[in-house]
Amino acid sequence: MAAGDKILLAHGGGGRLSDELIRSIILPAFKNDTLCRLTDSAEIQFGKDSICFTTDSYVVKPLFFNGGDIGRLAVCGTINDLAVSGAEPLALSLSLIIEEGLELEVLKKIIGSAAAAAKEENIPIVCGDTKVVEANSADKLFINTSGIGIKMPRAKLGFERIAVGDKIIITGTIGDHGMTIMSHREGMKFESNLKSDCASVAEICAKVIEALGDDIKFMRDPTRGGLAATLNEIVNQSNCGIEIHESSIPVNPTVKAAADMLGFDILDIANEGKVVIVVSPKKTEKCLEICQGCKTGKEAAIIGQVVQSDEPLVELETIIKGRRIVQMPYGRELPRIC
């Protein structure tokens, strides 16, 4: 392991170190084709149907933040992993690891919020588990959710379907969730103006697949590692390059200001209610129109395209028409000193 012989926080950051950990320790141990595809959810053939199956653990700090809480996040996050895989979510599990001493009121509020999020999407939480650990062996509350769904018949998604000329759409402003969490954590003053985008993207995903079928080549929700990580995953798996245009990327000005203040690249910052969609050029406008007609997609925009490239590279054309590379983030973003 590159960074020493111990696990660092950066190994969980969704960047290069996470990737290395998965490839060097986890995949070799469990080796099978389904897992090794590293898709947002695993696809399992069951008779004529494809079942999609996914799981995710939530360890957000603070538990409550502007725009959501760990309960809503745990439900929406897993729904989103199913949705971007082209699946119609059927049911979720929800498991709790609770630190001794957590106030019952806090737990009630979070469970209520998870229930409300599931109800909004009309997806039942059908099983779960509860464990309590000694004080100081966990940070208040961790949640794991798993989900199953049925693959939509019209969904034909995959890295291998991405081709030069395809367009890249992002379904709204970037960095909102990550900067909201970070501003809470760092005790920054403008936190009230920042709001997490924590939401289900099931509506957008279902509608674009329903309307455009195999013209939708690939979808992924750019969570940890932000847009930069998702676009790098795409180029690494599809043997193409991607070019994006800074002036087209929707960003909330307060989010941008907060990121600048802490020295972060907004492209590296997490989202929790957005989708990156790779769509064929002839259906791009239609796809954009559908996104913009959805609850969470009003600010959707075409931000770039897949280009010919002899190496997997994401390039950004900046506002002043300069060019630079967008790399896979390292893992743990640290605020700068001054």
Next chain:
Amino acid sequence: MLERINRAYTQIARAQKVLGRTVNIMEVCGTHTVSIFRAGLRTTFPEGLKLLSGPGCPVCITDQGYIDAVLSLADRDDCLIATYGDMIRVPGRKGSLEQKTNKGNIKIILSAEDVLKLAKQNPAKKILFVAVGFETTAPATAVLANEAFRQGVKNLFIFSNHKLVVPAMEALLSEKNHRIDAFLCPGHVSVIIGSDAYKPVVERFEKPCVVAGFEPMQIIDAISEICRQLADRKPEVASLYRAAVTAAGNKTAQKIINETFDVSNGWWRGLGKIKKSTLKLKKKFSHLDAEKQLGIEFIPEEDLTGCCCGEVLCGLMDPPDCGLFATNCTPETPVGPCMVSSEGACAAWFKYTLKKGKVDGGRR
């Protein structure tokens, strides 16, 4: 926008003609370095303009010996180390703070204020504050020292290694083989010290000093202004960051710095010992002084073998010319500090220009 870019082009061409060679401008601020790369500015400028990334990132200029001294305390069970985030990844001889976080005694803080809270929450621990940074973070450390003094806090210790920007600029220009024609002066630091602080540099060395904020267009304007001065052979101090920087600077901040610290000689990575460049706590604060109270010793270290951070910081070398760049030294496995800090020159070259193991787009 286009008009301002064109104006910069004209001035760059004029300066180049007058100098009869490439114009070399050094930025002395890590945030400028990152803004320049992030906006792809280097790819928009003509040949004949070279931007050098100087000693403007607090992590990068911190001497190895200081890091080792902090690391020596990280293993002690009675200590809590409070540090700005950037510092935790810098490798010392025995690993980095990031690799020692498993003991739970490394706390990342965003402001010096948090250190006082830590001290109160952990009365049984000795809190060591890794006090680094330029004139930007020094006032906060000063406030912390004064508050701790006033409240009689007994378990807080400050390991001051705050640096002053102007002495470093003068040291660079005093080197025989430097290639600096002008300075793009830091934004945040200038808010504190004021743009007049650069007057001695202009008077003694006849080099333009222009302060700018961090918007790419303002940086372009500053480069334009620098080149105009070079072409007219009239070096002076100018500030384009008028929204935040005054000629005299922030008097309150300067006052508390002066009341809390003595200016002493200090070690800079790559630049060696620079006279009157480092802030150390005054005698009055001896009981808060980590060097005096915790028995730590700050022994300046030789630079790491093969690492060219020193040459990079002095503007004598671009990161890709270092033998370790992108081979042995990457953001995951940094050898030198310029690859560690997000604002370090090497990290910026790596992150924003590296293609197929070679740099591109950052005009050399």
